[in-house]
Amino acid sequence: MSDRILLSQAHVTEVEERYVLDALRSGWVAPLGPHVDAFEAEVAERVGVAGALALSSGTAALHLALLELGAGPDKMVLVPSMTFAATVNAVMYTGAEPFFIDSQLSDGNVDPHLLIEAVDALRGEGRDIATVITVDLFGRCCDYDVIEPALVERGIPLLEDAAEALGATYGGRAAGSFGRAAALSFNGNKVMTTSGGGMLLSDDLELLDRCRYLSTQARQPVPWYEHTEVGYNYRLSNLLAALGRAQLTRLDDMIARRRHWRSQYRDLFEQHAGVRILGGADDSEDNCWLTAIAIDPETATITLDTLGDALHAARIDTRPVWKPMHLQPAWKGLSGAIDGTSERIFDQGLTLPSGSAMTDEQFERVLLEITKVVA
Incomplete structure (x- = not known):
């Protein structure tokens, strides 16, 4: 019987073996380490943003960004209806209310005109919109020529879910470089993988610093374990970052x-x-x-x-x-x-x-x- 042909299997070679073996031999097998730092810098340079935060999943990246963009109870977040559930789950984690926007027929991406009409209608009703999420469906960027300036004009932050789109561009700009922040996924079926993992990208280094703090259990910078607020165990391990660095070279x-x-x-x-x-x-x-x-x-x-x-x-x-x-x-x-x-x-x-x-x-x-x- 012939082997099953998978939809999008992880593509691993001897290059990945060398990087992961280096991480193993270095002793940095617990979360964080030199490969994490290098992976963040390399992805940020590739995408053309000021900084990056390596995390355990793309969902974690969305969740942290949403918190910092003001999503919470009594707030709304506009989300494309055609997406993977993780996009909406991240909104629900914050207590905000998702509001779904339909697609354009050509590529399935969010309809930019329907999106802006909905923003104006909801604001006319007195609803508080924390942010708008776009999703670059199947590796094709949304129509940011329309979406980005319209949201800037209205003072609403844009969060780009580029989980499926690393390596894509729009008008010469890389996926992951739009809006206040963007999320990538390195799940096993993506263009490149860290087995499981994700990354938050932004030109706003203060936002990234805050998310970095929250992603490591919100531990205070003192010798003992001190916590003044709820944090999350969201960081990527050094071993998986090594795998990601190898994948990035290919x-x-x-x-x-x-x-x-x-x-x-x-x-x-x-x-x-x-x-x-x-x-x-x-x-x-x-x-x-x-x-x-x-x-x-x-x-x-x-x-x-x-x-x-x-x-x-x-x-x-x-x-x-x-x-x-x-x-x-x-x-x-x-x-x-x-x-x-x-x-x-x-x-x-x-x-x-x-x-x-x-x-x-x-x-x-x-x-x-x-x-x-x-x-």
Whole structure:
């Protein structure tokens, strides 16, 4: 039986082995250490921000940033409906109320005009908006030319959830450099991984210092353990930071491989009516983390279920795109500016194997199985 082809498997080589072995031999196996410091500096330089804070997850990065941006009880945080649950969970941790914003059809990212209309409407009702979160979906940045200046004009901080987008750019600016702060994820299925982990990025060094303090149990700078407020155990370990540093040296090559898969998917699906790559015709600034397609049931000759079932039968992983947050039972009854676009994308969307660890032979298997269906 052939091996299962995964959606986005971690891509680990002898480079990672060398870095992790160095961390082990150094004795810095507990949280923090020289690899953590170096990893923060290297990612900050790559993204082009003043500083970075290495954390145990992207969710932790969002949570800490939200606290420092004023999220809490009686406050609202605007969030794209099409995202992973972690974005909304971080809001809930603070006691703030999420308000969901629907997508634009082209790429699934938040609709910038719907977002700004919602900000103005909520303020007109007297609601207190702590911050707006954007999510760079599947490695494609949001429309920051519209979103960023509009929020600056209104005095509302922007928090960029760039968990899926490290290595992507928008107008030449790196994902992770927009707004007051940004969160990255290094989960095992991301473009690069630290096994589990994340990072908070910002040009606001005071914000980062405050989050650094909170992330280490809010310990006071005295010889004994002194705590004047609640803190969190959110720091990244030195071992995992070593893995991340190795991955960062290979990031461009891994993105290039994902982009190569994307171009071949595009060549295949352009021959078939009713099937499109989510994100449009231009991938030049995407990191191509996951290639997602949308199948229009009115014009396509295949269905989402037919393709998904055939790939699973061939031991090839697929997954629907994110189920919109306003449809999730956990947040039933919460409000939003919803026009049905994210539901349409969810009904039509499917993600395909995209990992840089995939071999040429494995990718040929994927294309062959897809071709059997679309033919």
